[in-house]
Amino acid sequence: MRPDTELWCHPFQTPQPNATVTMDASLMGWGGHFQGKMVQGMWSSVEANLHISVLELRAVQLALQALHLLLPSGTIAIQSDNMSVVWYINKEEPNPIPCV
Numbered sequence: 001m002r003p004d005t006e007l008w009c010h011p012f013q014t015p016q017p018n019a020t021v022t023m024d025a026s027l028m029g030w031g032g033h034f035q036g037k038m039v040q041g042m043w044s045s046v047e048a049n050l051h052i053s054v055l056e057l058r059a060v061q062l063a064l065q066a067l068h069l070l071l072p073s074g075t076i077a078i079q080s081d082n083m084s085v086v087w088y089i090n091k092e093e094p095n096p097i098p099c100v
Contacts, residue, residue: 017077021067024081025059027052032063039066056082060089 023032027048031040041062043055050058060078064071080086 015075018074019072020077020079021063021071022079023056023059023063025052025055027055030055030059030062032059032067034063034067034070037067037070039063053082053084056080056085057088060085 019034021032021034023030025031027043029040029042031038033039039062043050047055047058060080064076064078078089080089
């Protein structure tokens with residue numbers, strides 16, 4: 001096989017995560033968990049009126065910010081029970097998260 005075509009003959013592979021962070025949100029607050037360390041917070045009165053999917057995305061952001069010093073460099077797996085969040089994080093276009 002020619003070297004210039006070899007790349008196109010192999011599917012792209014997603015790197016295996018070297019850490020997993022779990023997060024969740026409700027209309028009252030958010031929480032995150034990584035290797036026994038838990039972080040959490042309550043929404044402000046303004047935030048509490050946002051759509052639950054926006055709150056779930058915000059929970060991901062806040063948990064990662066709170067846990068960043070504990071996380072290894074590399075690929076991080078994010079566990080969320082909100083399908084909109086999973087879709088948004090997994091999509092390939094690098095758009096900013098709206099309303100967060």
